[in-house]
Amino acid sequence: MLRQTGPTPTPIADDGDAFQFCSTCAFSAACLESGYDKSLLRDLHVLVEHIGPYREEEHIFREGDAFNAIAAVRSGTVKTYVIDANGREQVLGFYLPGEMIGLSAISQARYPCNAVALDPVVLCRFSFPSMAALATRMPGVQQQLFRLLSEDIGKAALLAGNYTADERMAAFLISLSRRYASRGFSPTRLVLTMSRTDIANYLRLAAESVSRVFRRFQDEGLIRVDRREIEILGPELEELARNILRDQAYN
Amino acid sequence: MLRQTGPTPTPIADDGDAFQFCSTCAFSAACLESGYDKSLLRDLHVLVEHIGPYREEEHIFREGDAFNAIAAVRSGTVKTYVIDANGREQVLGFYLPGEMIGLSAISQARYPCNAVALDPVVLCRFSFPSMAALATRMPGVQQQLFRLLSEDIGKAALLAGNYTADERMAAFLISLSRRYASRGFSPTRLVLTMSRTDIANYLRLAAESVSRVFRRFQDEGLIRVDRREIEILGPELEELARNILRDQAYN
DNA sequence: CGCTCGATTGAGCTTCGTCAAAACACGTGG
DNA sequence: CCACGTGTTTTGACGAAGCTCAATCGAGCG
Numbered sequence: 001m002l003r004q005t006g007p008t009p010t011p012i013a014d015d016g017d018a019f020q021f022c023s024t025c026a027f028s029a030a031c032l033e034s035g036y037d038k039s040l041l042r043d044l045h046v047l048v049e050h051i052g053p054y055r056e057e058e059h060i061f062r063e064g065d066a067f068n069a070i071a072a073v074r075s076g077t078v079k080t081y082v083i084d085a086n087g088r089e090q091v092l093g094f095y096l097p098g099e100m101i102g103l104s105a106i107s108q109a110r111y112p113c114n115a116v117a118l119d120p121v122v123l124c125r126f127s128f129p130s131m132a133a134l135a136t137r138m139p140g141v142q143q144q145l146f147r148l149l150s151e152d153i154g155k156a157a158l159l160a161g162n163y164t165a166d167e168r169m170a171a172f173l174i175s176l177s178r179r180y181a182s183r184g185f186s187p188t189r190l191v192l193t194m195s196r197t198d199i200a201n202y203l204r205l206a207a208e209s210v211s212r213v214f215r216r217f218q219d220e221g222l223i224r225v226d227r228r229e230i231e232i233l234g235p236e237l238e239e240l241a242r243n244i245l246r247d248q249a250y251n
Numbered sequence: 252m253l254r255q256t257g258p259t260p261t262p263i264a265d266d267g268d269a270f271q272f273c274s275t276c277a278f279s280a281a282c283l284e285s286g287y288d289k290s291l292l293r294d295l296h297v298l299v300e301h302i303g304p305y306r307e308e309e310h311i312f313r314e315g316d317a318f319n320a321i322a323a324v325r326s327g328t329v330k331t332y333v334i335d336a337n338g339r340e341q342v343l344g345f346y347l348p349g350e351m352i353g354l355s356a357i358s359q360a361r362y363p364c365n366a367v368a369l370d371p372v373v374l375c376r377f378s379f380p381s382m383a384a385l386a387t388r389m390p391g392v393q394q395q396l397f398r399l400l401s402e403d404i405g406k407a408a409l410l411a412g413n414y415t416a417d418e419r420m421a422a423f424l425i426s427l428s429r430r431y432a433s434r435g436f437s438p439t440r441l442v443l444t445m446s447r448t449d450i451a452n453y454l455r456l457a458a459e460s461v462s463r464v465f466r467r468f469q470d471e472g473l474i475r476v477d478r479r480e481i482e483i484l485g486p487e488l489e490e491l492a493r494n495i496l497r498d499q500a501y502n
Numbered sequence: 503c504g505c506t507c508g509a510t511t512g513a514g515c516t517t518c519g520t521c522a523a524a525a526c527a528c529g530t531g532g
Numbered sequence: 533c534c535a536c537g538t539g540t541t542t543t544g545a546c547g548a549a550g551c552t553c554a555a556t557c558g559a560g561c562g
Contacts (some may be wrong), residue, residue, distance in 0.1 A: 020299070031557080050456050084412065085442065085493065085494040086499055090412060103401060103404065104401055104404040105401070106397050106398065106400075106401035107397075107398045107399075107402040108401075119256070122364040127562060132390075132393065132394065132397065135387070136386075136390060136393060136394065137387070138389045139383070139384075141385065142383065142387060142393065143383065145397070146357050146358075146383065146396065146400065147357065147358045148358075149357075149397065149400035149402055149404070150354060150355055150356070150357035150358035150359075151358040152404045153354065153355040153403045153406075154402070154412050155404075156410070157406040159407070159410070160343075160407050160410040160411050160455075161335065161341060161455065162455035164517080165517080165518070172346035190285055195540070195541090196540075196542095197540080197541095198540060204411075204412065204413035204440075205518080205519085206518070206519050206520075206539080207516060207540090208518090208520085208541090209517095209519075209542085210516095210517075210540080210541095211542050212542085213542085214541095214542095215542080215543090218273060227527080227541095242336060243335065243336035243337070246335075246336055250520095303510075356508085386511080397532095415549075415550095416549080416550070446508070446509090447509060447510095448508080448509090456550075456551090457550070457551050457552075458508090458509080459509090459510080459511085459550090459551075459552085460549095460550060460551075461509095462509060462510050462511080463510085463550090465509095465510095466511090478509095478559085
């Protein structure tokens, strides 16, 4: 239920301006399309709470918690995961600023996984019942919700195919690079906010394999690795990732 | 664009009765919840076209086709797939009667994969623009759409984890068994409508491995295999599948 | 009957996981 | 500033699961 940590969450002042409405959030497009209808925007705005910051390691929701809201990451990184039958952690995804968490909970009314902050995290929380109600009056919002849900169906491409460790790693790095780039960060230099173990659990590899692939990529001149800082040196990595990222197709 | 084969599709008479409205389709629940509101049901009914039959091997849509409709399988089996960068077929899913195809196309306005009939297939086609418009007036429909989309996010569980060939196969068979059972068929005897190669491409295994696993399962007394007919002999198979099916969790 | 295509079986090999140990980063306290 | 301790990352050796290649088998069909 999107546990809160600090004191009562309060809307942050600079977001009160309808034209600046939470520019990091996934609904900014919906707002723009709707032509800045003031009263509707006010309705949307009322649904939003900025919550956090969550501290590193702090959980945002846990598997089985009652579902009541989706949330956009405003800053920081969120990792979602489940513990499988063998007691091993399966990382389901990493969520960067501007991305939505909680969508898969809609069908069951419970969160089907855990979400934890990898670094200090601030969220925009949207009450889902209110959201759905609003969607009936605001087609742009409904469409945006459909779009977000549908997009997520295709997200598992990286995990679902049977790709080599090299391809998986390349696709992982390129995906991060693109997502950061679309937020205005450098596409070639990135700082991993997750551990090697997290990456391994996400890519379904052993942590040792992650280490070995990093080394090999560096030896081959594809990337430069320094601790958690990665520099992408050329287009070869993208070439390797193309196999996976090309067909982000699903049904 | 949900190609049609036969003559102009016409609504089938026995479905004109609101109480019998397309009982195989995924929206039957929405209809029931809405309390049989006659005028709304009429609106919903108008959106539906029964199309087909498609012949075996015939394509329902292809990757890149303009998206305009989702569809419920009424009879037969649909396979969705993409061709990956190495020219290999990746099967994304098998769709049995009552299940929806086309949901993942919503975000891109194009179908991101191919859909082909494995045997004679009849569909209920729902125009998506009309559907979305109706959803704004009929909360039950909107909710059902959200639910269907959200459910699909979790479908890839079988493919995403790193499970053994045995676990994958067990989960595949049990999943089929349950889905058939929920439609009133036997949960222990099933006829596979797809080839070994299709199964292999779905489970991300070599066709040879599929063959070997079938043999081993049979030798161990878990199943009886005769050509494409499978009999599930005991609860051991379910036990094997539990690892995968238990955590159908996603985000 | 003979053809074709899918399914099966066997042999060898590649990739990646496991286990164990060493190296390293980082924080703590002396 | 340095010594130490903890946890993460790296490296090496080995083994197992599953893939590839190739041959054979078998069903369905003209």
